[in-house]
Amino acid sequence: MASFMADWVYTDTVKDHFMNPHNLWKEGEDFSPDGVGEVGSLACGDQMRVGIQVEDGRIKALRWLTYGCASAIASTSMMSEIAVGMTLEEAYHITPEMITKALGGLPEHKFHCSVLGDKALRAAIDDYFEKNGIENTLKNSTARIICECKGVTDQMIEELVKNDKVKNFDELQKETGCCTACGKCRSKIMDELNEFLHIYGK
Numbered sequence: 639m640a641s642f643m644a645d646w647v648y649t650d651t652v653k654d655h656f657m658n659p660h661n662l663w664k665e666g667e668d669f670s671p672d673g674v675g676e677v678g679s680l681a682c683g684d685q686m687r688v689g690i691q692v693e694d695g696r697i698k699a700l701r702w703l704t705y706g707c708a709s710a711i712a713s714t715s716m717m718s719e720i721a722v723g724m725t726l727e728e729a730y731h732i733t734p735e736m737i738t739k740a741l742g743g744l745p746e747h748k749f750h751c752s753v754l755g756d757k758a759l760r761a762a763i764d765d766y767f768e769k770n771g772i773e774n775t776l777k778n779s780t781a782r783i784i785c786e787c788k789g790v791t792d793q794m795i796e797e798l799v800k801n802d803k804v805k806n807f808d809e810l811q812k813e814t815g816c817c818t819a820c821g822k823c824r825s826k827i828m829d830e831l832n833e834f835l836h837i838y839g840k
């Protein structure tokens with residue numbers, strides 16, 4: 639056990655959050671969420687659920703549950719620490735980079751595991767707005783443009799994948815017109831598309 643731990647490539651902070659995850663949604667716990675977000679798929683073992691309680695526009699409490707790997711567990715545990723006490727707007731803008739930095743880094747190939755927690759958190763905030771009939775002004779505030787010529791954002795790609803509208807590059811191009819002008823965005827489009835296909839288990 640000792641040598642296994644010594645060989646581990648994760649930082650002490652990652653190990654700590656993995657071994658003692660904070661704000662875990664324990665079975666049977668009396669926690670009534672005001673909003674719930676779920677992303678990922680059981681098929682690839684990355685499913686993530688986040689529940690939030692909101693008071694005076696701030697996150698009062700947060701619980702999460704995942705079937706993901708060590709990095710997903712540590713990232714979401716850290717995300718939960720960062721998010722509690724924040725306004726909904728601040729919490730909506732938590733990025734994987736912020737989480738990874740607070741963890742003292744993650745192995746390069748594990749970075750994508752840290753995107754699930756903040757995605758599920760945004761979905762929980764969206765759910766809170768919807769349930770309470772509040773206009774969601776945050777929804778498009780985190781979009782990044784991936785194809786500049788055609789104004790295609792990461793959120794547009796995510797919505798299309800999530801709703802089964804596209805399963806490959808050709809379908810995405812037909813739907814959005816991405817990559818039909820200068821063509822410089824092709825590899826970035828492919829990266830985003832593959833990431834969302836993975837996250838949503840398509």
Ligand code: FES
Binds near residue numbers: 817822823
């Ligand atoms: S940036 Fe996408 S076609 Fe030019």
